[in-house]
Amino acid sequence: MASVDVFVVASGSQANALWLRAGETAILIDAGLAAETSVRRLRAAALPTTQIAAVLLTHEHDDHARGAGALARMLDVSVVANEATLAACSGLDGAVTDRIVEEGHYSIGPFRIEAVPVSHDAASPVAFVVDAGGLRVAVATDLGSVSEAFVERGRGADLVVIEANYDLRLLDVSPYPWFLKNRILGDRGHLSNEGAAKAVIAMHAGSRQDVLLAHLSDVNNLVPLARDTVASALAEESISDVAVEALRPNRGGVRRVLTVSREASSARGA
Ligand SMILES: [Zn+2]
Numbered sequence: 001m002a003s004v005d006v007f008v009v010a011s012g013s014q015a016n017a018l019w020l021r022a023g024e025t026a027i028l029i030d031a032g033l034a035a036e037t038s039v040r041r042l043r044a045a046a047l048p049t050t051q052i053a054a055v056l057l058t059h060e061h062d063d064h065a066r067g068a069g070a071l072a073r074m075l076d077v078s079v080v081a082n083e084a085t086l087a088a089c090s091g092l093d094g095a096v097t098d099r100i101v102e103e104g105h106y107s108i109g110p111f112r113i114e115a116v117p118v119s120h121d122a123a124s125p126v127a128f129v130v131d132a133g134g135l136r137v138a139v140a141t142d143l144g145s146v147s148e149a150f151v152e153r154g155r156g157a158d159l160v161v162i163e164a165n166y167d168l169r170l171l172d173v174s175p176y177p178w179f180l181k182n183r184i185l186g187d188r189g190h191l192s193n194e195g196a197a198k199a200v201i202a203m204h205a206g207s208r209q210d211v212l213l214a215h216l217s218d219v220n221n222l223v224p225l226a227r228d229t230v231a232s233a234l235a236e237e238s239i240s241d242v243a244v245e246a247l248r249p250n251r252g253g254v255r256r257v258l259t260v261s262r263e264a265s266s267a268r269g270a
């Protein structure tokens with residue numbers, strides 16, 4: 001049976017990295033940890049780093065790209081991103097890079113990856129919608145607002161990984177300076193718990209879905225608050241087939257194995 005194996009290597013303001021495997025091929029979306037730390041965490045989870053075929057970047061911010069060059073050199077794989085992100089990235093010297101071509105598509109092994117532009121204060125930030133073996137994973141961090149294009153592409157995805165950065169009340173009373181609060185709140189900043197809830201509801205297509213709330217701020221959010229905000233918004237819409245988990249900031253370790261149900265595979269014509 002087709003399956004996609006998902007492992008959160010890191011999530012939060014300090015570092016982000018998401019590992020996906022289909023068959024014997026794995027990809028890493030973002031590499032915000034030091035390369036050695038990523039390798040250590042993958043090995044601790046018994047996930048072979050030799051299967052990693054590419055390191056994809058959503059954008060060039062340090063918490064997403066810090067370890068990309070070193071990791072790509074270490075594993076002898078390419079760093080894959082759009083041209084503006086590659087140009088804005090530091091630390092890629094000596095690493096092989098590959099541009100996302102053909103209107104935002106990239107294929108490697110069983111993966112077909114679509115880059116969808118998002119609104120964030122980076123050179124050319126994207127979300128990724130990844131298809132493999134009849135399964136779809138939609139990943140969006142960081143983003144100030146959710147575009148119709150991302151909702152459209154991610155609707156009905158088996159797994160949605162979406163930013164739930166802050167709770168508005170906690171951000172309001174937090175010690176962050178005003179300029180930083182305004183940056184986070186802005187259209188090119190980060191997504192609130194309420195923003196994530198709206199997106200998750202819009203992406204529900206009547207089938208079972210897993211949702212991982214990612215990139216939680218350790219100052220302006222709380223794990224139960226993020227989860228409950230999204231879960232109660234779903235309950236208000238009488239949606240009961242979406243499982244929501246909020247990722248603890250600056251930790252990794254959460255694992256999901258997605259499999260194609262017979263119903264879903266016939267619906268997708270797989
Ligand atoms: Zn960012």
Ligand SMILES: [Zn+2]
Pocket residue numbers: 012013016061063064141142215
């Ligand atoms: Zn970030």
